[in-house]
Amino acid sequence: MVNPVELDGVTREFGGVTAVQDLDLTVPEGKFTALLGPSGCGKTTTLRMIAGYLAPTRGRILLDGAEATRLPPERRNLGMVFQSYALFPHLTVAKNVAFGLRMRKAGREETRRRVGEALELVGLSHLAERRPRELSGGQQQRVALARAIVIRPSVLLLDEPLSNLDARLRVQMRQELLNVQRETGVTAVLVTHDQDEALELADLMVILRDGRLEQLGHPRDVFPAPASRFVAEFLGYENFLTVPGHGPVTIRPEYVRVLAAGEEPPGGTLLSGTAARVTYRGTDCLVAVRAGDQTVLGTTAAEIRPGDEVRVLLPGDRLIHLPENAPVPATAGDTR
Amino acid sequence: MRRRPLLTALCALAYLFMLGPILLVVAVAFSGGDTIHFPPEGLSLKWFGKALSQHSFTSALGTSVLVATGATLLALLVGVPLALAVQRGRLPGRRVIEALCLSPIVVPELVVGLALYQQLMVGLRVTALGTLMIGHAVLLIPYAVRVTGASLAMADPMLEEAARGLGAGPVTAFFRVTLPVLAPGILSAGLLSFITSFNNVPLSLLLTGPGTTTLPVEMLHYVEFSFDPVVAAVSTLLLALTVAVAVVTERLIGFNKVFGR
Helix, strand or coil, rough: CCEEEEEEEEEEECCCEEEEEEEEEEECCCCCEEEEECCCCCCHHHHHHHHCCCCCEEEEECCCCEEEECCCCCHHEEEEEEECCCCCCCCCHHHHHHHHHHHHHCCCHHHHHHHHHHHHCCCCHHHHHCCHHCCCCHHHHHHHHHHCCCCCCEEEEECCCCCCCCCHHHHHHHHHHHHHHHHCCCEEEEECCCCHHHHCCEEEEEEEECCEEEEEHHHHCCCCCCCCCCCCCCCCCCCEEEECEEEEEECCCHHHHHECCCCCCCCCCCEEEEEEEEECCCCCCCEEECCCCCEEEEECCCCCCCCCEEEEECHHHCCECCCCCCCCCCCCCCCC | CCCCCHHHHHHHHHHHHHHHHHHHEEEHCCCCCCCCCCCCCCCCCCCHHHHHHHHHHHHHHHHHHHHHHHHHHHHHHHHHHHHHHHHHHCCCHHHHHHHHHHHHCCCCHHHHHHHHHHHHHHHHHCHHHHHHHHHHHHHHHHHHHHHHHHHHHHHHCCHHHHHCCCCCCCHHHHHHHHHHHHHHHHHHHHHHHHHHHHHCCCCHHHCECCCCCCCCHHHHHHHHHCCCHHHHHHHHHHHHHHHHHHHHHHHCCHHHHHHHC
């Protein structure tokens, strides 16, 4: 089987700065791949190299198995959705969507039919004659999507397509994006800094750090087993602890039980400490516990107040071991 | 809104100061009398008729239109690519180039005129008409660059990339996307340039000669000898044209985008 996109040792330097370093990546056909990482990790640079807007300094790019490293964007047959949508302001919605077909010299009847189908798919048939500026952000986003898929691209490239939408619409559009991808079966590559977006959409999650591949896999494999503290922090893990007998570990607060004095521990590693901060969350309380020189976040159903002496139960089967020698950044967002 | 009596009074005075004389000229143009006199004696359109039937004015008008059109086209031909290069290109020293093409605003027009007179008319024997066009074009380039640049700055730089990604080559992307998106800006630049050239006196004064003179210069000569409302009528026509162009420009792109920083 031929892979839609293959990166082979791709490196991109800007002046003296290396944005992407020696990246090997195979994008699986018909699947949703997410390039994930904080700003400056090289994910957008990677996407722009796949699209042909940037040439790699070193390395090779193959599209559908053919050498494409120096191919100009107009000869790659890729569909790109830009962060700003980049809709043509002087054209109607229908003409925006038809642009790629016109460039391919499709017949009038075929163009009309395919534009109609694409607009139908994104639910905008009724706005075909409007101009982009008359549409809401979500609608513009859909037009951009329709314009990209109508040409039946070998790969759909999405550059932070949802980042300009408000939070509620963003969550809704994720599902629509997924529906469109599943319905058309198009290979999709998404760039995002939002781990929830990647977890929900991706079949393959590619986590980048400082231009290098940090971890790669299906979200169900990556999320429970982050390979480094960087990945763990990026995926929203908050507890980074050194537990006697386990070394450096991380664990989600949901699995950490905070026991009030007198509560009987059911078994596991116990740490003693003082409750520093208690946040009520409806079904339970999130408690920050000061244990020696570490802070542990855990949950409890018991009545606990700041200052209480408590014990923290860490179930052994929920502890995730982080490699001892992995470089540890200060925070996930600050990697430069 | 809070009332500020002093500010209001100052504004009213400023308007009166600026608009008063202009309105007087317009009023005189409709006069039925024989001298420039206010209030006008009776109401008539005869001075407009006289202005339009006087050969020196109509011929000067022809020259003005020709010069303004030629100079505008020249300025756009140079200014639009310059604006594109300065804003979108990765030209080294683009700031310097930008400053250079805005510099004709700063250099006194009489100096430019004298230089052109010496080099082009005397030195290279270029006709008065040709020299006028070139001279005006130089004056207009800052407007062309500035107005086109303003509309370019408002456009999404990703548009060309989007077009390329959809299968358009660089040339097709330019003509199908970049140029249509810039069209209102270019049109405004053209209108503004046209009117600037049309109204210019200092440069034209040095470059016009017998047989080739522009309307404002002809008007200047006319009032040296005659003092009838013909000049007021011509002025009113000029004013109407200028206001019309200004309104169109404002509609298309907005003055704040043109002159604001």
